[in-house]
Amino acid sequence: xxxxxxxxxxxxxxxxxxxxxxxxxxxxxxxxxxxxxxxxxxxxxxxxxxxx
Numbered sequence: 001x002x003x004x005x006x007x008x009x010x011x012x013x014x015x016x017x018x019x020x021x022x023x024x025x026x027x028x029x030x031x032x033x034x035x036x037x038x039x040x041x042x043x044x045x046x047x048x049x050x051x052x
Contacts, residue, residue: 008050012039020048 004027010020017039024033033050
């Protein structure tokens with residue numbers, strides 16, 4: 001059984017804090033994952049992108 005999901009770390013675009021980890025299917029989504037999540041350091045909802 002081949003697992004094509006990879007672990008990614010979500011980074012806040014404002015303060016560059018590494019807040020969340022998640023998985024994504026690399027074969028289906030080639031572009032970077034972008035999600036609006038709550039940043040504990042900023043204290044508000046910000047855009048989080050996956051790291052390289």
